[in-house]
Amino acid sequence: MSEKAILEVDGKRYEFPILRGTENEIAIDIKTLRGATNGIITFDPGFKNTGSCKSAITFLDGEKGILRYRGYSIESLAKESNFLEVTYLVIFGELPTVEQFKKFENDIKEQSLLNEEMKNIIDGFPKVAHPMGMLSSLTSALTAFNPATVDVTSENNMYDAVVKLLGKFPVLAAWAHSKNKGTPLNYADNSLDYISNIMQMLFKVPTSQYKINPTAVKALDQLLILHVDHEQNCSTSTVRIVGSSEAGLFASIAAGVSALWGRLHGGANQAVIEMLDEIQNDGGDVEKYILKAKDKSDSFRLMGFGHRVYKNFDPRARIIKKAADALLAELHVSDPALEIAKHLEEVALKDDYFVQRKLYPNVDFYSGIIYKALGIPSEMFTVMFAIGRLPGWIAQWKEMRLGGEPIGRPRQLYIGHTERDFKNINERA
Numbered sequence: 001m002s003e004k005a006i007l008e009v010d011g012k013r014y015e016f017p018i019l020r021g022t023e024n025e026i027a028i029d030i031k032t033l034r035g036a037t038n039g040i041i042t043f044d045p046g047f048k049n050t051g052s053c054k055s056a057i058t059f060l061d062g063e064k065g066i067l068r069y070r071g072y073s074i075e076s077l078a079k080e081s082n083f084l085e086v087t088y089l090v091i092f093g094e095l096p097t098v099e100q101f102k103k104f105e106n107d108i109k110e111q112s113l114l115n116e117e118m119k120n121i122i123d124g125f126p127k128v129a130h131p132m133g134m135l136s137s138l139t140s141a142l143t144a145f146n147p148a149t150v151d152v153t154s155e156n157n158m159y160d161a162v163v164k165l166l167g168k169f170p171v172l173a174a175w176a177h178s179k180n181k182g183t184p185l186n187y188a189d190n191s192l193d194y195i196s197n198i199m200q201m202l203f204k205v206p207t208s209q210y211k212i213n214p215t216a217v218k219a220l221d222q223l224l225i226l227h228v229d230h231e232q233n234c235s236t237s238t239v240r241i242v243g244s245s246e247a248g249l250f251a252s253i254a255a256g257v258s259a260l261w262g263r264l265h266g267g268a269n270q271a272v273i274e275m276l277d278e279i280q281n282d283g284g285d286v287e288k289y290i291l292k293a294k295d296k297s298d299s300f301r302l303m304g305f306g307h308r309v310y311k312n313f314d315p316r317a318r319i320i321k322k323a324a325d326a327l328l329a330e331l332h333v334s335d336p337a338l339e340i341a342k343h344l345e346e347v348a349l350k351d352d353y354f355v356q357r358k359l360y361p362n363v364d365f366y367s368g369i370i371y372k373a374l375g376i377p378s379e380m381f382t383v384m385f386a387i388g389r390l391p392g393w394i395a396q397w398k399e400m401r402l403g404g405e406p407i408g409r410p411r412q413l414y415i416g417h418t419e420r421d422f423k424n425i426n427e428r429a
Contacts, residue, residue, distance in 0.1 A: 012037075017029040055232070058230065072095075082195075083221050088101065090228055091394050109188065112170075121137070127180060130261075131177055131383045134172075143250045199220065219374075223323065226319060230389075236256065239393045267381075273372055290351070305362065311358060314361075320370070328373055
């Protein structure tokens with residue numbers, strides 16, 4: 001006997017099916033609600049209690065601090081795998097064989113060249129343009145150079161689109177960085193692995209040889225793995241809802257980039273460094289700002305602490321903390337802001353106020369520290385997040401299109417005027 005949920009409105013009872021996910025998550029299926037009740041809708045600002053889709057990509061349990069991609073724990077993937085292998089996993093559903101991985105890596109490298117006319121678009125941006133704005137525009141512009149529609153039912157067509165986007169997206173990101181710095185635009189080096197390639201495109205200058213630091217590459221690789229997917233967050237939902245209109249892959253990803261740009265989403269790691277700079281510029285008195293954070297009447301908030309999804313410790317933070325510690329030890333970075341970060345971390349992990357409220361450092365806190373230690377400017381932090389999230393966006397777009405999901409069309413509760421008579425402009429008070 002199937003489970004049912006009962007809704008009673010104005011003395012009338014309605015039954016709706018109960019669905020259960022593979023991790024025993026429970027959902028009430030209300031897709032027939034409006035029709036069955038003659039127009040009643042649910043009201044859920046921010047869709048915090050609304051499941052918009054069925055997905056087999058990522059499982060997240062915020063209460064228990066669990067995050068898995070395709071059934072694999074984030075801990076095992078960060079320890080045993082690499083970003084490109086995890087990318088293959090989330091998009092195609094299984095970890096690649098040796099042959100599949102080699103082909104995947106080589107095919108991505110072959111697609112890393114950009115049409116030279118893309119430089120005309122870069123030239124059109126002012127030097128002070130935010131790199132996220134440039135990245136969104138440049139990603140959308142890829143459509144002009146790749147006008148063919150992606151046939152998601154064709155494995156070859158979908159595969160070609162995936163490797164093309166994975167090959168070109170980091171180059172666009174690096175070019176946005178170069179535009180800000182006023183340095184020459186770098187190209188990919190096919191002799192390097194994916195992460196090392198990103199590093200050299202960001203930092204190599206023609207006047208000197210760029211040396212790859214394995215510890216830095218490992219830290220960035222792990223950080224990008226942790227950002228690959230996070231179920232139906234703001235940017236991922238944006239990619240799916242834009243794609244639900246059958247907009248192309250590049251246009252849908254460009255929309256995801258714009259959604260990620262916001263301070264409450266991908267911009268959180270940039271906000272961490274801005275907070276550290278604020279504390280430093282005010283004399284570096286960490287205790288003063290700890291007290292401000294505890295004062296409910298004070299507008300100051302500690303950025304990078306706590307998480308709206310994880311009610312316990314962010315599992316990604318446990319992993320990346322080790323990478324951050326190893327990187328700082330390796331690079332011997334002397335930076336007052338990073339010293340402040342260490343002090344804040346120590347206090348937050350021991351102070352009863354933060355422990356009782358479970359305001360632990362999250363992945364944004366440590367990612368900001370890693371990016372700063374690597375020499376990546378704060379305005380590029382969200383761009384790096386976008387590189388990490390790209391595989392998840394692609395996987396979610398693919399899943400949505402293959403699942404035949406209907407076009408997204410949320411409802412509203414109207415609270416405006418009822419019908420009014422029009423008055424001539426001379427008759428209005």
